[in-house]
Amino acid sequence: MSATKRFDLRYFIRAGLLAGIVPLYTSVIGMVEVFNKREVVKGMLTLGEMLVIFPSLVVGYLVALKWRREGKNPFLALVGALIAGFVASLPTVLLILVNDRIPLRDMFVNVNPALMEILLVGQEQMAQGAFILMSVLAVSGLLGAVVSFIPYRFRRPLVIALVVVILSGLLSEFIKQVLQQFIERGALKQIVQGKSLTTKAAAAIFVVTYLTTLFWDVKGQAIRTRYNAMPASRKKQAGRLWKTMFGIFLLILPWVLGPYLSEVIDNVGLYIIMGLGLNIAVGWAGLLDLGYVTNFAVGAYIAGVLTSTGPLGLGARLGTDPLGFWIIIPISILAAMFTGFVLALPVLRMRGDYLAIATLGFGEIIRLLALSDWLKPYIGGAQGILFIPKPELPALAEILNLADRAPALIEIAKGDSLLAGLMNLILYGQFSGPQELYYIIFVGALFVLFVATRLNNSRTGRQWMAMREDEDAASSVGINTTTAKVLAFTVSAASGGMAGAIFASKVGTIFPNSFNLLVSINVLSLIIIGGMGSIPGIVVGSLALIGLPELLREFAEFRLLLYGALLVVMMLVRPEGLWPSPVIRREMAADEEEPPPDMGEMQTSQPMRPLSEASD
Amino acid sequence: MTDNILVAEKVVKRFGGLVAVDHLDYELPRGSICSIIGPNGAGKTTFFNCLTGFYSIDEGHVHFENYSLEGLEPFQVTRLGIARTFQNIRLFSNMTAIENIMVGQEPHLHSNWIGAIVGSPGTRHEEKLVEEEARRLLRFVGLRGKGDMLAKNLPYGDQRRLEIARALASKPKLLLLDEPTAGMNPAETLQTTNFIRRLRDELGITILLIEHDMKVVMGISEKVTVLDYGKKLAEGTPEEIQNDPRVIEAYLGRGAAQLMAEAA
Numbered sequence: 014m015s016a017t018k019r020f021d022l023r024y025f026i027r028a029g030l031l032a033g034i035v036p037l038y039t040s041v042i043g044m045v046e047v048f049n050k051r052e053v054v055k056g057m058l059t060l061g062e063m064l065v066i067f068p069s070l071v072v073g074y075l076v077a078l079k080w081r082r083e084g085k086n087p088f089l090a091l092v093g094a095l096i097a098g099f100v101a102s103l104p105t106v107l108l109i110l111v112n113d114r115i116p117l118r119d120m121f122v123n124v125n126p127a128l129m130e131i132l133l134v135g136q137e138q139m140a141q142g143a144f145i146l147m148s149v150l151a152v153s154g155l156l157g158a159v160v161s162f163i164p165y166r167f168r169r170p171l172v173i174a175l176v177v178v179i180l181s182g183l184l185s186e187f188i189k190q191v192l193q194q195f196i197e198r199g200a201l202k203q204i205v206q207g208k209s210l211t212t213k214a215a216a217a218i219f220v221v222t223y224l225t226t227l228f229w230d231v232k233g234q235a236i237r238t239r240y241n242a243m244p245a246s247r248k249k250q251a252g253r254l255w256k257t258m259f260g261i262f263l264l265i266l267p268w269v270l271g272p273y274l275s276e277v278i279d280n281v282g283l284y285i286i287m288g289l290g291l292n293i294a295v296g297w298a299g300l301l302d303l304g305y306v307t308n309f310a311v312g313a314y315i316a317g318v319l320t321s322t323g324p325l326g327l328g329a330r331l332g333t334d335p336l337g338f339w340i341i342i343p344i345s346i347l348a349a350m351f352t353g354f355v356l357a358l359p360v361l362r363m364r365g366d367y368l369a370i371a372t373l374g375f376g377e378i379i380r381l382l383a384l385s386d387w388l389k390p391y392i393g394g395a396q397g398i399l400f401i402p403k404p405e406l407p408a409l410a411e412i413l414n415l416a417d418r419a420p421a422l423i424e425i426a427k428g429d430s431l432l433a434g435l436m437n438l439i440l441y442g443q444f445s446g447p448q449e450l451y452y453i454i455f456v457g458a459l460f461v462l463f464v465a466t467r468l469n470n471s472r473t474g475r476q477w478m479a480m481r482e483d484e485d486a487a488s489s490v491g492i493n494t495t496t497a498k499v500l501a502f503t504v505s506a507a508s509g510g511m512a513g514a515i516f517a518s519k520v521g522t523i524f525p526n527s528f529n530l531l532v533s534i535n536v537l538s539l540i541i542i543g544g545m546g547s548i549p550g551i552v553v554g555s556l557a558l559i560g561l562p563e564l565l566r567e568f569a570e571f572r573l574l575l576y577g578a579l580l581v582v583m584m585l586v587r588p589e590g591l592w593p594s595p596v597i598r599r600e601m602a603a604d605e606e607e608p609p610p611d612m613g614e615m616q617t618s619q620p621m622r623p624l625s626e627a628s629d
Numbered sequence: 630m631t632d633n634i635l636v637a638e639k640v641v642k643r644f645g646g647l648v649a650v651d652h653l654d655y656e657l658p659r660g661s662i663c664s665i666i667g668p669n670g671a672g673k674t675t676f677f678n679c680l681t682g683f684y685s686i687d688e689g690h691v692h693f694e695n696y697s698l699e700g701l702e703p704f705q706v707t708r709l710g711i712a713r714t715f716q717n718i719r720l721f722s723n724m725t726a727i728e729n730i731m732v733g734q735e736p737h738l739h740s741n742w743i744g745a746i747v748g749s750p751g752t753r754h755e756e757k758l759v760e761e762e763a764r765r766l767l768r769f770v771g772l773r774g775k776g777d778m779l780a781k782n783l784p785y786g787d788q789r790r791l792e793i794a795r796a797l798a799s800k801p802k803l804l805l806l807d808e809p810t811a812g813m814n815p816a817e818t819l820q821t822t823n824f825i826r827r828l829r830d831e832l833g834i835t836i837l838l839i840e841h842d843m844k845v846v847m848g849i850s851e852k853v854t855v856l857d858y859g860k861k862l863a864e865g866t867p868e869e870i871q872n873d874p875r876v877i878e879a880y881l882g883r884g885a886a887q888l889m890a891e892a893a
Contacts, residue, residue, distance in 0.1 A: 464746050471745030471756070472738050475724070479732045482721035489681065489715075491707035491736035491799055500742060599727045599760055600767065600776025 020086075025076055025093040029100025029154070032072035036065040037104040040132065043123030044571055049131050051565075052209035053182030060183070061131060065105070069098040069150040073157025081161070091158050098154015102147045105132060109143055170226035177222045182210045184564055190271045263455065267448035268434050276447040277563045279519065282454035283512045284559045287536045288543070288551040289458075289465045290508030295537065296546030296594075297474060298501035299481025301369040304356075304376030305536050308506040310383060310528035311352045312345040312513020314392055316401065317523050319344065323400035325393050338404035342457075342514050349510025350503045357502035361495055364484070376533050383525035397524035401517050404453055406442030450519050457515060461508045465548055468504070470597065477501055478546075535559065538576055542583055544590020553592045634659040634694060634803055634835050635680070635711075641688035642672075642679050642859075649675040651859035652689070657803070662829050662836045664846045666870075667856035668879060673839045674716055676856070677805055681713050682706040693803070708736040712801035714792045716808050716839075722781035726772060726791050729780050730763040733798030763798070770794040770824075786817050797828070804828065806838040810845055818842060822849055847871065855879065 039045050049061025073094035080090040108124070109132055111117065117124040133142025134149075160168060181188060189205040204214040240248070267275040287309060294300045319327050319336045328335030336344075360371045382388055384395055392398060438449050468474045476497045479487040488494050517523050535558065543554025558576070562568050568575060583590070635657040642650040649672045657663055665673050678684040680691060682703040691698040696709055712733075721729050738759065744752035767776045770790040775783060780791060789809065796804055809825065810818040822845050828834050840846045846853060847867040855862040855870060857879045863870055870876055 467746045467748065468742060471742070471752070472735075472740050472759070473742040473745055475728060475732050476735070478724055478728075479721045482723055483719050485683065485703070486715065486719040486721065487732070488703040489683075489707060489713055489719075490733050490795060491704045492732070493702075493704050504742065596725055596777060596779065597728075598777045599725065599731075600764060600774070 020089050020093070022096070025097045026100050028072050028076050029069075029097035030104070032068040032097065033101040033104040035068040036101070037108055039064050040105060040108060040128055041121050041123060042571075042574075043128075044574075045131060046123060046125075046128045047570065051183070052207070053179055054215045055206050055209045055211050057212060057215075058182075063179070065132070065146075066149065066153050069101040069153035070157040070160075072101055073098050073154030074161045075157075077158035077161040087162070090161075091155060094158030095151050095155045098157070099147060099151035101154065102150035106143050106147060109133065109139065109146075113139060166230060167227070169230065170223045173226045174219045174222035178210075178215050178219045181218055182215065185210045187270075187274055187564060190274060191269060194269070194271070265435075267451040272447055275451050277560055279447050279451055279454050280563060281555045281560045282451070282458050283516055283519075284536060284539060284555045285458050285552055286454070286461050286508050286512040286515075287532075288539050288555055289461045289548065290505050290512075291536045292505075292540050292546065292548070292551055293465065293468065293477070294501050294505035296540055297469070297481060298477035298498065298505075300498060300501055301365065302372045302502070302505070303369050303533055303537065304372035304374065304379075305505075305509055306376045306528050306530065306532040307356065307379045308349040308353060308509025309513040309516070309532055310379045311349045311506075312510030313517040313523050313528070314383065314398070314513075315345045315348045315510070316341045316514035316517040317398035318392060320518070321398050321401050323398065325391070325398050326400070335402075338402070338514075338518055341518075342511060345510040345514035346507045347510075349506045349513065353506025353509075354499060354503045357499045361498055373530075373533075376530055380525055380528050380530075383528065395525060397522055398517075399522045401521050401523065403521070404444040404450070404518055406444075408440065408442045410440040447519075450515075454515060457511055461511065462548065469548065473497075473500065534576070538580065541580060542591060544593040547590060547592055547594035550590050550592040550594065554590070557591065631656075632659045633657060635837075636692045637676075637680070637689065638691075639689040640676070640679055640686050640691060642675055642684055643687050649859050650679060650686075653856075653859065653861055655854065655861070657835060657837055658852070659835055660829065660833060661851045662825065662838070662849050663852040663854065664850040665837065665839050665854050665856060666841070666843075666846055667862070671856040672859035673856055674807060675859075677713065677807055677839065680706075681711060681805065704735075707799055707801075710800075710802035711805065712796035712799045712803075713805040714789075714796055714807055714809060716811065718785075718788045718792055720780040720788055720792055720795070723779060725777050726780055726783060726787075727760070727763045727767060727776035729791055729795050730766050730798045731759050733795035734759055734762060736799045766794045766798055769797075785812060789813070789821070793824075797832075797834075801834060803835045803837065806836065806840075808839055808841060810840065810842050818845060821845075825849060 036045070039048075045061045045064050047061070048064055049059045051060040052058070053060055053063065076097050077090040077094045080093055081087055108117075109129065112124055112129065132146060133139060134145045136142035136145060160171065163171065185205045186208045189201060192204065193201055204211060210218070240251075243251070266278065270278065287305065290308070291302060291305045294302045294305075316338075318325065320338060320341055322328065322335055326335045327333075356372075356375050360368055363371055383392060386394060388394070434448055438444070438452075444450050444453060476487070476492050479490065479492060480494055480497055480501075484494055487497075516527075520527075539554035539558040540551060541554075542558055543550030543552070558579075562572050562575075633656045635655070637653060637655040640650055640653045640655075641648065651672075653672075653676060655676075665676065667673050675684065679686045680698065682698065682701045682705065685700065693706075693709055693711060698706055698709075701709075721732060724732070738755060740749075740752040740755045764776065767773060770793060772783075772787055772790055772794065775787060780788065783791060793804075793806070793809070806825070810821050813821060825836060825838070826849055829836055838846075838850075847870075850867055852864065853867055853870045854864045855873075855876050862879055863873045863876050865873070
């Protein structure tokens with residue numbers, strides 16, 4: 014027997030122990046207990062249980078896959094996965110045992126009876142509970158291995174369907190909020206109970222997703238081929254149809270989602286605006302800016318001071334009317350750009366890490382300035398600025414002399430929250446809640462998106478990217494790296510200012526503590542997760558990093574932990590980000606007479622063409 | 630009196646106690662192909678860096694056409710009409726080949742970021758020209774069809790060509806090539822040599838190169854300058870240099886030089 018065919022017990026034990034760290038660690042920090050309050054499928058599975066079971070499942074899958082890839086005995090892969098799953102339970106069992114002898118609660122606050130009850134699966138007897146825990150995890154490992162045996166064609170839909178079920182389970186509270194506008198209470202009860210999916214609904218979602226994915230995998234290629242075979246004009250039509258439908262969907266989104274979810278989407282939108290701005294500095298120009306919150310704060314405070322109707326507002330000071338929201342947006346943008354410009358000057362000679370630390374400092378300086386006694390008479394210190402009005406448009410109802418009939422119009426639309434809300438907004442022009450403010454953020458994000466796209470594909474954008482790739486070489490091709498850097502900081506700051514102004518108006522009161530380091534970290538993380546320098550990546554990153562945690566409030570306490578874990582996983586699995594920036598095809602766009610070279614051929618060294626042939 | 634495109638007078642560059650370039654006088658005739666050779670550490674690349682603004686010189690003067698290059702930043706030197714390549718290729722690796730060349734045209738561009746955002750006609754026109762010119766240069770260096778590949782994915786030889794194309798994009802009057810044939814096989818070296826000669830003959834670009842491959846140096850140079858310890862050891866036509874005992878000594882050591890002399 015060759016050495017490679019031997020059953021490598023140590024490998025499985027090591028993998029199991031690695032997986033076992035997850036349930037142990039999350040138990041000790043209290044995550045399991047908090048997550049256990051959230052049921053994914055009613056009466057079947059809680060999020061906490063998933064935390065304990067999932068690592069075994071994954072490790073079983075991975076070891077079995079690796080074992081078989083190396084051409085080893087598939088039966089031993091199953092045994093190995095079983096062992097790995099079992100070993101993964103040992104650290105947690107050890108925790109239970111130790112805690113029984115020496116109460117660990119003095120050291121680890123979260124190791125409490127409630128946690129023990131979860132880990133022991135509700136059993137009175139410790140031995141029984143531990144045994145169940147061990148066997149469940151061992152079986153999970155085995156199950157993971159079994160999944161790895163399923164042919165890819167059937168495995169992929171399975172994994173996707175499971176993910177969809179878990180996600181819809183987690184988001185069931187919000188699914189309920191959306192659905193209750195359309196279907197009656199009794200029917201809703203069949204789908205969502207409390208905050209979790211019913212077993213029936215979970216099964217239905219699983220089956221539907223599984224079949225759809227399977228269908229797409231089998232037939233998708235044919236559909237794509239048929240689509241590609243369509244004449245260009247038809248394709249254009251289809252594309253326009255999709256775009257229009259997507260546009261309409263985005264326009265009615267807040268009314269479909271309801272107030273709470275609109276609030277979440279608003280926050281996502283604000284972070285998209287900021288992300289697109291910071292991306293200019295970090296993603297394109299390669300200037301690691303850890304103090305982006307500076308621009309956000311400047312925008313918000315400028316907007317606060319100039320529009321507040323309270324004692325701190327400029328209006329009260331000068332005895333005039335405070336400025337309106339619409340004029341404030343450009344002022345805030347310019348103010349933030351000015352700040353970006355000024356802050357760029359001292360850090361011009363810094364590169365990489367040093368620049369990051371300096372900008373980190375700016376972020377803190379701005380927060381401390383806002384808190385300081387020195388500026389307190391102007392911006393309120395810790396009390397912040399109050400009474401910042403919501404944006405308004407001139408009421409259409411009065412312009413058109415519809416004032417008498419307007420309530421009737423809204424009455425007609427009654428019963429349909431979507432229409433009534435829109436009608437109200439159009440007739441009275443009041444951006445009073447998250448559903449109305451959505452439109453301002455939407456337009457703002459579109460504007461920033463437009464500017465970013467234009468810049469990306471321009472001389473300036475190329476200057477920034479060249480500078481990111483190699484500052485010396487950029488200088489040697491004639492780029493003035495000093496001005497390019499200053500410009501990157503300045504333009505990047507602009508959208509921070511815009512987001513700040515909208516934020517101030519949205520929340521109505523601003524406090525220094527809204528402008529802490531976490532904002533900078535959030536924006537930076539969403540860029541990294543989405544894909545450095547990628548515009549669609551920022552949208553995806555915002556949804557994943559800002560949207561999801563708001564929806565899963567259990568995560569709030571552990572947000573930074575999850576960010577860290579997510580960043581590590583991303584760097585390992587997908588360092589280019591969720592949606593990396595596409596390569597712009599420039600040569601082939603106009604040079605279509607020659608087919609692009611085959612990429613497979615490219616790997617082998619090509620014979621050089623004599624230069625004389627290439628002459629022009 | 631010959632027309633010199635570049636004149637260096639008594640250039641000194643020190644790094645701490647080390648004198649990397651030591652009172653070097655250098656004259657580069659317009660329209661010529663000249664080489665600088667010398668053992669490792671002789672100060673060749675340092676001299677290049679002094680010319681292109683990467684290092685500020687400690688003493689002496691450098692004149693390019695009628696301009697003094699003292700105190701200029703690299704980008705300003707490039708805008709005057711001096712382009713360079715690097716010993717270890719320094720492309721913008723995560724940009725496509727064609728984008729690399731587009732960036733290379735930097736000294737001749739006028740559009741700015743505001744024009745880019747509003748999409749002014751001038752900017753759009755310039756963008757179109759820049760793309761066309763980049764495509765033309767891509768073909769000129771024989772990289773047709775590879776323009777949309779990321780620079781880092783190109784094979785080594787293509788990367789060297791792309792770097793030259795990027796340098797050419799600035800429409801230089803003087804091109805400084807730092808070991809353009811390093812790492813190439815004999816066939817590739819020959820092609821590159823011919824290509825460099827064409828640059829001078831067809832485009833009228835003056836060329837100064839640092840090279841280790843004596844075949845290349847002796848084949849295309851009109852003037853060869855030998856540096857050793859930052860000083861000019863010898864200067865002349867390739868034949869003169871080949872027979873100069875001091876050069877042989879610097880390269881091979883005293884014993885070898887004596888042997889060669891005896892053999893001759």
